[in-house]
Amino acid sequence: MSAPSTAPRKGPTPWLATWQRLMEGVGPEAAPGLRRAILGLLAAAILQGLALASIVPVFTALFSRRxxxxxxxxxxxxxxxxxxASVLRWRAQGFDYDGQMSAATNRLRLRLGAQLRRMPLETLQESRTGELNSMVLNSVDETLQTTLTILNLIFIAVVxxxxxxxxxxxxxxRMALAFLAVFPAILPLYRWRRPAMGRGKRILAQAHQEANADVLEYAQGLPVLRAARQAGxxxxxxxxxxxxxxxxxxxxHRKGEKPNILVASVVELGLVLVLALGAGLVAFGALDLAALAGLLVIVARLSExxxxxxxxxxMVELIESALDRIAALMRIEPLPQDDPAEVPDRFDIEFDAVTxxxxxxxxxxxxxxSLRLPARSLTALVGPSGSGKTTLTKLLMRQSDPQEGAIRIGGVDLRQIPADRLAGLISVVFQDVYLFNDTVAANIRMARPDATEAELRAAAEAAHCLEFIERLPKGWDTPLGDIGGRLSGGERQRISIARALLKDAPIVILDEPTAALDTESExxxxxxxxxxxxxxxxxxIAHRLSTVAGADRLLVLEEGRLTAQGRHAELLACPGRYRRMWEAQMRAKDWHLVPAGTSAH
Ligand SMILES: Nc1ncnc2c1ncn2[C@@H]1O[C@H](COP(=O)(O)OP(=O)(O)OP(=O)(O)O)[C@@H](O)[C@H]1O
Structure with missing residues (x-):
């Protein structure tokens, strides 16, 4: 599985592919409207061209033939x-100002949001938050909000x-041929310069996205960086x-400006030549002076x-590169669900030769x-850092699928359990608690939005949250965005436990939530x-063995292998990694700080 590819593409995207992506981008609701709007702009540009050409007969009739x-x-x-032309353009632009484009932009953002929820968590975690943020906001706006304006300008300029x-x-x-000859002169120039310009725009979009992610990470990491004196x-x-x-x-700029000036010069020169030819024809009596005057008006109107x-x-390059990034994200498939869909009714867990x-x-x-956790048992995962403890719990939550073997809950393979049902079966309490920018009540209730007030209160009470929630300035309605940082580690942790209690899932994963707490909060x-x-x-997941010595069973992981399992006393009885870890932790427990000036013994 790879992260959404945002690498700049080499050549320009073919127009047809861009068209299709644009239509996919606005979605089936808005695509017919957008198609009509674009065709309307195209027709308006053609009518405007015909209108301009009709200036010549106006001039000859009025000034020459009288x-x-x-x-x-x-x-x-x-x-x-x-x-x-004006009416058509007005109606086409109505797609923008009637709010249809804004609605399509909003729907696309929601679809991207839904995709973030659907895509495998492992892939999501590989993407940088800032880049995703920049995609969901900027890429979407770049694409849809500017499309019609840019297309209109291009149609006026070319069509x-x-x-x-x-x-x-x-x-x-003769005048028509001379006039049309300007196009073949610019097309090769355009085809020659466009790939380089396109690359420039794509690299720029990519650099913006990276800078966005860097700024976000810097801002989020500032407290740590300052403490480590690494902010500089x-x-x-x-x-x-x-x-x-x-x-x-x-x-x-270099790649963009040069071709611009070059094309502008070729166009100006070409049009001057058209006029020179017209003047020559007039001099030889082959063209009416009034027709030349009409041509002059047309050239003045179109040269800019x-x-x-x-x-x-x-600008189309920017739109294409944003569409590319959006398409890459939307292409990521969620983990497949095998048939027949099944929801377990027992909650024992089995890992069967999982690699x-x-x-x-x-x-x-x-x-x-390979391991088996009986229903309603407490199993602790122990092992040195990097031995695979977190990975094992991630697989149980189906953040990824194993390449070999199977994981079953109540005899049902995880791959058969619909994603939302699996999520409902497992509660997780991590060491780091993420609190959302919402009220205390909403932060707990998110585990089960339909919970009653009484259930919410009972969960908070069982999680020992009531006493500090009632002390908060607005109690249950205190927004945690304002004061989240003022809650202690233990209080945050208890909010996350209240969430899990309210959810009341039959399986609970704990990533040793007390490891970072002081004794009292613990x-x-x-x-x-x-x-x-x-x-x-x-x-x-246990880092301190003393907290799990009473577990029904301990599983010892070493370098991704299950090397021992049993009760604390059984594991301690035989020499091995567990005994060594236990002895090391017992020694560390005796370790204490010595006041300066005295010596440790
Ligand atoms: N997203 C990832 N991509 C590649 N390798 C990873 C990824 N996450 C973890 N690993 C590697 O997988 C191995 C197991 O990591 P895991 O986080 O499961 O260990 P752990 O036992 O939970 O460690 P700790 O106790 O330090 O949290 C480690 O070698 C780690 O470097």
Whole structure:
């Protein structure tokens, strides 16, 4: 499984693929409307081109032939075409200002949010928060909010002059040919420069996304960095990220500006040549002076958009690269669910010859693990750091699937249990508690939104939360975003236990929640845990062996293998890793701080 690929692509995306991704992006609800809007803009650009071409007959009728009726007819044609173009454009842009595009943007954000919930957690954890944030907000906005405006500008710059050129055949084929000859002159230039410009834009988008992630991580890590007096050194890293961004911006400007100036010059020159040809034809009496005057108006009107069109195509690159990133994220498949779907009604747990390797790791983190946890038993996982304890619990929560073997709850393979039902079977209490920016009540209730007030209160009481919740400035309604940082580690931990109690799942995973607490908080948290684990199948990751010596069973993991299992006394009786760990921890317990000036003995 790999993280969403955000690497810059080499060449420009073919237009058709971009079109399809755009339609997928706005979703089936808005796609027909957007298609109509784009076609409307295209038609408006064509009508505008025809309107411009009709200026020539207006001029010749009025100024050369002095035929007022004919002149007025052509003027009416010009006006009708211009009005029709404006109406079409107005209606097409209505897609934006009626709020349909904003609604589509919102739906896309929600779909991305749903995808984040669906995708395998292992993949999600490999993505950096800042990059995801930048994708869900900026990429989506870049893509959808600007699409119609940019397309409109491109159509005015390219389609309108092209339509004018074609229509000019009806007036004077030589002028029409000369006019259309400007296009073949710019196209090779455009095709030659576009890939480099596209690359520039894509690298820039990628650099923005990385900088976003760096800034977020820096801000989040500041307390740790300051404590470690590393705020400066990490700031240097951030400065380097910004330097890279600056270099890429400069590169992008170089790659973008040069072709712009070049195309603008070619366009200006080409149009001057068209006028020179017209002047020559007039001099030889082959073209009407009034027609040349009309041509002059057309050239003046079109030279500006035509010479800047390459600028707008660069914006298309940004849209394409955002669509690429969104498509890459949406392509990530959730872990498949095998048929027939089944929900266990017993809660014993079985690992059957499970081998698991992380996508980025050379060696398996778990090797041939077979074990059985009876229902309503308390099992502790012990072993040195990196031995695979956390990995084993992650597999039980199905954050990833093992490459070999199977994991079963109540005899049902995890792969057959629907994801939301599996989530309902397991409560987890981690060492680090994540509190959401919401009230205390909402933070606990999130485990079971339909819980009654009485159930909420009972869970908080059993988790020993009531006394501190009632002391908070607004009690249950205190927003934790404001004061989350002021709660002690033990209090935060008890809120997370209250959550788990309210959820009342039959299986409980504890990642030794008391490891980081002082003795007093540990006691109250321990009492809360006792309430939580009653009658549950419990798996505890234990760092301090003294806390789990009373477990029904201990599993000793070493380098991804299960090397011993049994009760504390049984494991202590035979020489091995457990006895060594126990002895080392007992020695460490006797360790105490010695006041300066006295010597330890
Ligand atoms: N996302 C990952 N990608 C690659 N390797 C990983 C990943 N997560 C963990 N590992 C590796 O898998 C092995 C087992 O890690 P795990 O976190 O399960 O150990 P642990 O026993 O829980 O350690 P600790 O007690 O320090 O928390 C380690 O070698 C670790 O480096």
């Amino acid at each position: 035929d007022l009726t004919d002149g007025l007819v052509w003027l009416a044609v010009f006006t009708a075409l211009t009005v029709a 309108t002059p092209f339509a004018t050129g074609i229509a000019l055949f009806a007036v004077d084929w 050194s990490k700031a240097e890293r951030l400065a380097k990220t910004f330097e890279k961004l600056e270099a890429i911006q400069a590169y992008g 958009p035509l010479s800047t069109f390459i600028l707008y195509t660069a 698991f390797r992380y996508a980025q790791a050379p060696d398996p983190a778990l090797k041939g693990i 006691l109250s948290v321990q009492r809360a845990i006792d309430a939580l684990v009653r009658d549950k199948t419990v798996l505890v």
